[in-house]
Amino acid sequence: MTFHKSLLLIAFTVITAVSCTKLVEVDPPITSPSSGTAYTSDALAASVLTGLYMKMAPNSYAQGNQGITLFAGLSADELQAYNQSGASFLNAYRNQLSTTFTTFWQQLYNSIYNANAALEGIAHSPGGMSDSVKKQLTGEAKFMRAFLHYYVINLYGDAPFLDTTDYLINATVKRTPKEQVYELIVADLKDAQNLLKGFYVTPTGASTTERFRPNKWTATALLARVYLYQGKWANAEAEATKLIENTTMHKLVPVLNDIFQRNSTEAIWQIQPLTKQNYTMDGLLFVRKSPPSAGFPADLHPEFLADFETGDQRKLNWVDSFTFNTVKYFYPSKYKVKTVAAADTGKPASECLTVFRLAEQYLIRAEARAQQNNTAGAAADLDVIRARAGLTPTTANDQVSLLDAIMHERRFELFTEWGHRWFDLKRTGRIDAVMSVFTPLKGGGEWSSSKALFPIPASEIQLNPNLAQNPGYN
Amino acid sequence: MRLIANFRFLPELPEKATGPGKRKPCSGSVIPKQMLRMTKIMKITTALFLVGCLQSMAAGYAQKVSLSEKDARIEKVFKEIRRQTGYQFLYTSKMVEHARKLTLDVNNAPLNDVLDKCFEEQPFTYEIKDKTIVIKSKPQPQQPAKQPDPPIDIKGRLVNDRGEPIPGASVSIKGTLTRVLTNVNGEFTLVGVEENAILQISHVQYEDAVINVNGSPLINATLVTRVSSLDETQVIAYGTVTKRLNSGNVYTIKSKDLSKQPVNNPLLAIQGRVPGLMIIQQTGVPGGGYEVLIRGRNSMTNGNSPLYVIDGVPYSDQLVPNSGGLATSSSFGNNSSTTPSPLNFLNLADIESIDVLKDADATAIYGTRAANGVIMITTRKGKAGKTSVDLNVYTGVGEVPKMMKLMNTEQYLEMRNEAFANDGATPGTLDHDVNGDWGNNRYTDWQKLMIGGKANYTDAQATVSGGSTNVQYLINGGYHKETTVYPGDFHNTRGSMHFNLNANSNNNRFKIQLTGSYTSSNIHLAATDFFHESRLYPNAPDLYDMNGKLNWENNTFSNPFANLLVASKQQVRNLVSNSKVSYELLKGLVLETSLGYTEQHFNDLKAIPKSSIRPNLPTIPNTAFGFNDKRTWLIEPQVKYRFSVSDAKFDILVGATIQENESIVNRINGQGYTDEKLMESMAGASALEPAYFFNAKYKYNAVFGRINYNWQEKYIVNLTARRDGTSRFGPESRFNNFGAVGAAWLFSNEEFVRNSFAALSFGKIRLSYGTTGNDQIDDYRFLDLYSFDDPSIPPVTVPYQGTNGLFPRNLYNSKLAWEVNKKAEAGLELGFLQDRFFVSGSYFRNRSTNQLISAPLPYTTGFSNIPINLPALVENTGWEVLVRTFNVKNKDFSWVSSINFTKQDNKLLEYPDLEKAPTLSRLYKVGYPITVKSVYDMIGVDPGTGLYIFRKADGTAPTSQPSVDDRTVLLNTDPRYFGGFQNTISYKNFELDFFFQFVKQLGRNPIYFNNLAPGIFSRFSPINWPVEILENRWQKDGDNAKIQKFTRNTGVPLDAYLAAQSSNYSWVDASYIRLKNISLSYRLPETWVKQMHLQNVRIYIQGQNLLTITDYNGMDPETQLSIPPLRVLTGGIAVGL
Secondary structure, three states, rough: OHHHHHHHHHHHHHHOOOHHHHHOOOOOOOOOOEEEOOOOOOHHHHHHHHHHHHOOOOOOOEEHHHHHHHHHHOOOOOOEEOOOOOHHHHHHHOOOOOOOOOOOHHHHHHHHHHHHHHHHHHHHOOOOOOHHHHHHHHHHHHHHHHHHHHHHHHHHHHOOOOOOOOOHHOOOOOOHHHHHHHHHHHHHHHHHHOOOOOOOOOOOOOEEEOOOOOOOHHHHHHHHHHHHHOHHHHHHHHHHHHHHHHOOOOOOOOOHHHOOOOOOEEEEEEEEOOOOOOHHHHHHHHOOOOOOOOOOOOOOHHHHHHHHOOHHHHHHHEEEEEEOOOEEEEEOOOOOOOOOOOOHHOOOOOOOOOEEEHHHHHHHHHHHHHHHHOOHHHHHHHHHHHHHHHOOOOOOOOHHHHHHHHHHHHHHHOOOOHHHHHHHHHHOOHHHHHHHHHHOOOOOOOOOOOHHHHOOOOOHHHHHOOOOOOOOOO | OOOOOOOOOOOOOOOOOOOOOOOOOOOOOOOOOHHHHHHHHHHHHHHHHHHOOOOOOOOOOEEEEEEEEEOOOOHHHHHHHHHHHHOOOEEEEOOOOOOOEEEEEEEEEEEEHHHHHHHHOOEEHHHHOOEEEEEEEEOOOOOOOOOOOEEEEEEEEEEOOOOOOOOOOOOEEEEOOEEOOOOOEEEEEEEEEEEOOOEEEEEEOEEEEEEEEEOOOEEEEEEOOOOOOOHEEEEEEEEEEOOOOOOEEEEEEEOOOOOOOOOOOOHHOOOOOOOEEEEEEEEOOOOOEEEEEEEOOOOOOOOOEEEEEEOOEEEEOOOOOOOOOOHHHHHHHHHHHHOOOOHHHHOHEEEEEEEOOOOOOHHHHHHHHOOEEEEEEOHHHHHHHEEEEEEEEEEEEOOOOOOEEOOOHHHHHHHHHHHHHOOOOOOOOOOOOOOOOOOOOOOOOOOHHHHHEEEEEEEEEEEEEEEOEEEEEEEEEEEEEEEEEOOOOOOEEEEEEEEEEEEEOOOOOOEEEEEEEEEEEEEEEOOOOOHHHHHOOOOOOOOOOOOEEEEEOOOOOOOOOHHHEEEEEEEEEEEEEOOOHHHEOOOOEEEEEEEEEEEEEEEEEEEHHHOOOOOOOOOOOOEEEEEEEEEEEEEEEEEEEEEOOOOOOEEEEEEEHHHHHHHEEEEEEEEOOOOHOOOOOOOOOOEEEEEEEEEEEEEEEEEEEEEEEEOOOOOOEEEEEEEEEEEOOOOOEEEEEEEEEEEEEEHHHHHHHHHOOOOEEEEEEEEEEEEEEEOOOOOOOOOEEOOOOOOOOOOOOOOEEEEOOOOOOOOOOOOOOOOEEEEEEEEEEEEEEOOEEEEEEEEEEEEEEEEEEEOOOOHHOOOOOEEEEEEEEEEEEEEEEEEEEEEEEEOOOOEEEEEEEEEEEEEEEEEEOOOHEEEEEEHHHOOOOOEEEEEOOEEEEEOOOOOOOHHHOOOOHHHHHHOOHHHHHOOOOOOOOEEEEEEEEEEEEHHHEEEEEEEEOOEHHHHHHHOOOOOOOOOOOOOEEEHHHOOEEOOOOOOOOOOOOOOOOOOOHHHHHHHHHHHHEEEEHHHHHHHHEOOOEEEOOOHHHHHHOEEEEEEEEEEEEEEEEEOOOOOOOOOOOOOOOOOOEEEOOOOOO
């Protein structure tokens, strides 16, 4: 009996003496890591960045029926919508987006959170990660944060630049002037250039031929673009030159129809498809096989088609048509595959969504040179692109006419790619002149400058009193 | 009135001293030999159980006595006689003071002869009452004109059968007004008492007693505890208490009430019987779920289930954690949230009592888990005594009590043709019901075919129990099987084993107890609730073609019998076990540790073979496999100290809890089976696909304490406190304190009350207030988890660069904490005429705040919401009344009734910034119940258009297409009041029990249940209509109708119908009174039983849901949208060997 007695006493003392805190701590479930465990190995941490790229593969801000390409294209003088198209597409087409349109704001900030979570997680990694992978992933996350914010401010104007995951801060942020946001983007991109490798890598840093992760050159490409948008011509020229001169990594692809192929040498960053049924959502969206509907809402605008120069090979290679009831619909066909043929489902994707490509860098440098009055240099860069399109060298020979020529070239080289036209109109101040003609044509009534910015979601303004709505949407 | 005062029993009487003659050989037996042999075998088996456990308990007592004594003290002789016969002697030591010594030598002499010898020439005589030999003074011979003796002073002391002093007892002298009360030590003094005075003693808790003074100045008496239901044990958290002394609100149901019901779930057995406890059966499918609410809903978005505690170990009422779900959940009714109740995996026959703990005083010691009350389940324990073997078997049938009146083919086609006429249209190629594809003459009563079968019930239990004073044991084996009313061979079968072993040291200081229940259930149910299939169109095609294959009638309908080919199976193994070790270190100081372990394996599969898929559907044959495991272990060391300081009794408890739960969910889908026969195995699949995996851990840690102070059984104060920590909440609010104070005043123990209200036998006022918490949220909700999938990404077939992505899924909230529930209660309990009429009432007010909800966030945070604690305030108030009366109580006939009644109200008192959350502001309204339904205000049918019209909120013209803002009518769909009425009548060997349950509530009107308006035909989601929609329907312009016109048009008419579905017309009175249970049993007379060599035999019939009185126009007011609770009739026999 005394044995039992002492056993009980010992058990009792031991148990009550154990500190409570230890007893109520649990590790996150093995099936879902937390911020505390996701950054304990190279592979897991890399998966967080991979997740960011994966979010660009289905219909999202990056492509397809929720893409910036579609909405910016509809808003500008590029795409055409129909009465049969869904309400949000028609609203964008008529430059009348409503404050219930949340897609870009929601998705971009969600991805910005992921990038910040990765940055914080890697910085506070309790161990288990190699320095080289830490460096690479930090670079990728900084690049992504810059990339995402770039689209936020170009769609919405002044907007919060977020660099924390703290929801108490993020829920009450104010809008930051665009110029300041650009400075922060530049800082992130410079960091990314330093941290990232000069070749394409696998999630954990091994070299690969596949261009599915942003690297130093991707950061450089965006930096060149951002400098251009900022009017820092010399910087823009310098960054673009780095890319153009690095011919071992990137070269213009002479055959127009090969540019958007997987691992194309012109591509600076591509997104890998996640399914065997579809390669790009833009291909699925634009390649027309049925008359217009809410599911397939847009084609190239007749005015856009009419503006092609005669003999432009891009019109032949990048525009296709579909006839229904004698009506001919012209659609962009940079991506050829709508759905993968049954025979091809087992094969690797032949074409991939291209986020950055070298042709843009030539046009950036041309514009930067023109702005710096280097007309010869500008014309030379411009003619590289024109030559590939089967066009004769430009006739523009002074700064003004060259800038016009470059703008024209951008319109036909970069159409239905990431809203370039819409952003170009805005940054060059041409938007009012162009859209005051075009918006009435689209059935959108009178144009006003405030329509250059998309509305911030109404729910956002309601939940964060520090956020002000863009003019014209209250 | 039993007169035993001033007497004492000889010590250490065996609990059950059986009478003489018990071992008489039977004569004139009519029992067949086989049965005798069987009985013998059983007895041998029984004997085997006894080996090593029992001493000479089985030996009987004889009425013959053998004695050999010389000059023995009479007490010694009494003792010996008692030992041999079991007869008790009742006397005071004073009475035998002058007894002469005895010399006896008898052998096997009759008891009476021996007694006569003993009492020869003694100053006293004896009388035998029952089995007690009462010793009395010899009547004094009349003495002429003797001077009265001078008065004497008396000192006395009253104790109870445990030798404890009885304070507050009234001692009065018969025929005088003299009356005194005993002090704390049970002592009293009377001055100047006649020598032959008679003292009358009374006390609420003890039987009245009368003492003859007989000139003795010193009187010590033992009072016998009055047996009252108030003194039955109630199980409370970490202990027991009597109803009399409980300062909290606890309702106890004993196994005798549970066993009268042929049900498979303990919840069903207590439905309607407990004030304040609302149990809603979700479906009549065997094993289906229940909604269980103690005093309403406290939490707006999280769990409102009570905490279940089985023998001290918490038992989760959740089958699987998080949203993993079950592959087979559709088997348990149409509502996807309906999952089987884990309490099905307990055997009702293993339960000794169920205690429902409601107020803060009773529940606060369970801290974070007690906001919604506690249901304590105590399993059966072994008792010392002869080994007993009890068998109980019943069998019976169940059926759907009432079918709906649905349209026959003629009525249905009338409706359809009228719809075409109203629309000016003619049937098209897809209108198979009217275009001749199906023919117009076929009629099938689908209700009869789908749910008109008979469910069979079989239940068998065998218990062996017994033990010595040192070791007691109980083993029960059980089997329960229920089939369904569906076509096809479906069943829910459970086998179970329960055991209990108690041991204690000779000095009773060391005790150990081991209890366990293991059940194994095999559940094979239909893949659907055939309630739906019973609404097939009346002229729908035959189910089988001429070859006996499923008929799809050229893909024109969904053949409901396809569900018979789908396998939906579950295997559940459930272990609940605990052990308790205690040691009494000093008198009153007990160290105790309980250890608990529960384990549940829940495997399920749903196999959809090709033959069950409509040929033109793209569905791929597949099997979903689920493997779910749950484990809980618990250690609870405790110190209990009981002591008295002068008038006050203290009962102190200090303890700690360490608990850990682990759940694992694995779901896998298999495809590409070469043969349908292999579909229940993963091996037969050519492709296995991971579907869902989850692994959750939950840790819980607490210290707790309780101080119970009892002053003279008049004033009781009960303080409880708990400090809880759980892993479910953020590090900043992981720990919290809970506590309660309860107080009771037993005013019937006050002298002035006793003097003024003689009829009042019991009176108690209770008050309690305290805080409890609700932690019923998913694990890890505070943590910022990442997952390997994301809702924005469709299933990935080509991983990105060959690897998985990882996606942040929610925000981190380090402050996430529990919901807090503050409970206040006042109660009054009154017993009259020795508690023959007993009434108790309580008023409660529970306020829940810190509501754990998903608060909307701006997207800049990365997410649209975050789980936070919002200071929204939900109040539940209510009244509970319980009346119990012993209407008749005599030897042969007794009749006990009890009625309980609960009225409760739920109200959302505060919700900060509700208007800022548009979706929530449509759901909740401040000042209304949290279940409030905002519905359209329907005016009726527009005589012009023939469509339903609704009032607009802005006062503009009524419309058939109202918008969300027009939902202006707020409906309270909570039960308004409910209760039950029970009667137990026994006459000689018969006992009749019947129980009515009543609920006042609103329910869904079946006319507006459906997704399509009357007149529309849908090939694959068929819906036949109640006949009543034919009456008073709109047919022509100007009709003042109740039912809108039949039309096959979608658009406005369908919008109008769907709006009607969300209107005030869609809710009708669904109140009911139900004869929930009736039980009639007959105990075979002892003489017959003896002849059969048995202990007792009882035969019984039991009925469930035999009668429902309601105005509700659907199938059943309780389940409404699912198969109703079945009407069950069973018969059985219980035998004690």
